[in-house]
Amino acid sequence: MTDQQVDALGAEIAGVRVGGDYWGEQPLLPAEPYVLVRAAEPARPSPDRTQADGPVVHWSPTRQSGANHQGVAFQISGAYDPWHLVSGAKLVVAAASDEILLVAALRGVAVEPVGDGPFAEVGSPAGLRSALRSHLLAGGTPLDPFSGQPASIAALVELLALWRSLIDRNRGIGSGMGFSRWKRPTVEPLLWSGRPFRFLDRLGDTAAGEAVATWRSRISPRTLGVLNQRGVTLVEVEDGFIRSSGLGADCVPPLSIVVDRLGAHFDPSRPSELEMLLETAEIGPELLQRARALRERIVAGGISKYAVATETLAPRAGSGRQILVPGQVEDDRSVVSGSRVHSNLELLRRVRAEEPGARILYKPHPDVEAGHRTGAIPEAACLAVADEIVRDRPITTLIGEADAVHVNTSLAGFEALMRGKPVTTHGSPFYAGWGLTTDLGEALPRRTRRRSLDELVAATLILYPRYLDPVTRLPCSPEVLVDRLAAAAAPKDGMLVRARRAQGSLKRAAGSLLGR
Structure with a gap:
């Protein structure tokens, strides 16, 4: 040198x-x-x-x-x-x-x-x-821990900087509550601060002065109230935006999480760290170039939150305007807190009112289709508004075939933006209000900054989440996880995952027999 x-x-x-x-x-x-x-x-x-x-x-x-x-x-x-x-x-x-x-x-x-x-x-x-x-x-030729190939010292310093940043962001968070046991092995490395991280099952286990990472949907209101009365700092943890090759409802552990000390990114009633990034961060040319390259890799690989699509685009049915409407879990926190539209059928009716002459394709949420969560629409009621229910085709393929996408608060709207599609929001998702979407939900007065697509991608996929490499179990960059998912390197399904999928199939079959 x-x-x-x-x-x-x-x-x-x-x-x-x-x-x-x-x-x-x-x-x-x-x-x-x-x-x-x-x-x-x-x-x-x-x-x-x-x-x-x-x-x-x-x-x-x-x-x-x-x-x-x-x-x-x-x-x-x-x-x-x-x-x-x-x-x-x-x-x-x-x-x-x-x-x-x-x-x-x-x-x-x-x-x-x-x-x-x-x-x-x-x-x-x-x-x-x-x-x-x-x-x-002194140590000879350094190796990249993810590829095993020779790496430059500068590249390893960059990786160590990522780990340092993660550790510093975790300082003060000593324990977690509300985490399912099957999630803990992949979540723990992303919450490590240099000290052993403890998962709590009882209120009495909280240590004085430490913040507690919470998966709030699995903590009772009473427990949350007691923690707030004690003055415990609660940190929101949720699935990341590139999660895994499988559903959380099927007990597939997340390979990405978001950790927010201000609030949930999907709750527009209060600021979140993601909203603050989008409102205030200066995103320079180098980071923009990285965001653009990441976006192109995700789109080319057919990668979405839960899956990697390999299906090619199909010929259009008819020549008219085609609208994709992704359904959601109706009692999901992002729907309850982020929108006044609380049912998938109501969303479809609103879309039909906006697009009276369009061909509307409805894609049920995968957790609902799996039989684990609420939000199913009776087929007859759905087809009275939509033209087709699309169950088994990948969301990324459907986005590619659509002329536009209408969402409530679904992450599919963000995935559609990355694929160059016009997006209309009927709720208030994190990507609304920055000048990239047509927003029909409530006004978002805190969001005054106009952002480019790659600025949105930089904040949402690079600066905000944490990622875990499924092979080495080390914290990694989004690029490493995207490459692993594209190469189908995610862990194989275990017995719990297979059992949950079988349980979901039985629920769907029972619902069909009962006409639900």
């Missing part, structure tokens, strides 16, 4: 703060600049080491009693985040073999190495460059 490349990598590493135990805890530190002494046996530093009066923080493997020369004691021990510990330091004193010196020097903090070691000269620009080059190249 050239000197310029090493300097650029050093600046990038310092900017994203990766290296060392960056997942470690972040203890309270003095408010004023301090001297950080990293040693097994903390000793009182001499006045020339402190550079001025002020506190001294002793960081040692074992807890020791002691005080600095002003009588103010700061003793810490264990695996802490080194970037946090040097953030307020004016000087770091450590053995010349200690990586904390490299961290401090990269952050521009003065260092005092003790003895001989690889970091003895990091206090000078040339010494820092030499130590960083040796440190980065």
Whole structure:
């Protein structure tokens, strides 16, 4: 690597703060600049080491009693985040073999190495460059953990930055409530903050001062009320927008989730982190280019929230205007909180009023079709309004064949936007109100920003959700998950998934016999 490349990598590493135990805890530190002494046996530093009066923080493997020369004691021990510990330091004193010196020097903090070691000269620009080059190249050729192929150091720094960002966003969330046991193995890695994550089954298990991640639809109103009375910070967790190759109602674990400290992204009555991103974030050219490429990969691969479509477009039935109307689970929180249209039949009637001469195709929601959730329309009532009920064809194929898509709050509207289709919303989904849709639902006065399609994609699919690689079980980028789904690398269905699908089939059969 050239000197310029090493300097650029050093600046990038310092900017994203990766290296060392960056997942470690972040203890309270003095408010004023301090001297950080990293040693097994903390000793009182001499006045020339402190550079001025002020506190001294002793960081040692074992807890020791002691005080600095002003009588103010700061003793810490264990695996802490080194970037946090040097953030307020004016000087770091450590053995010349200690990586904390490299961290401090990269952050521009003065260092005092003790003895001989690889970091003895990091206090000078040339010494820092030499130590960083040796440190980065010491492990041989790095490998991409997802592909197993050789990777650049810059690419691995970018991946570590993703993991660092995820950990920092999870800090303070110590436990989760309302998570089905079959979801927990894929959700836990996406909520990890460096400490073991606990799934709670009882109210008494909550720890004082920690936030609780909640899957609210599975928590009783009484329990939520008690948590609110206790002042517990509740964090919303929901399925992500590229979820899995299978239904949640069939107990297929999610490979993507969204975690929101403000509110549910589908509830327009209050802001969410996604809404704030869309309203305030500056999305630069590089991120826009990435969003465009991701969108094109999703569309080309036929990928939607629950499936990967391989079906090609079919010839149109007739030459008139064709409208696709995706149904929803009628008691889903996105419908209850995001719209005044609370039934699929009412939605169809509204669409017919807007499109009296069009051919309307109705696609029931897959969870409803699976027999697990409410929202089924009797066939005769449905066909009195719609021209056809399409049950088994992929939603992405139907979007491709339609001239336009009408939705209540369905994610299918967002998927249609990505495929270049005009979308009319009858409720208030997260993608409404930004100038990309025709909105017939309630006004959304907080949403004043006009967004391009790729800005919407960047916020919705890159900045907001978390993704898990189904092969390595590591947090990953959306691109990795999209590639895995396109390559059919999702986990095979287990016994629970197969049992749920069989149960749904029995429900559908019973409903058919009873005329429902």
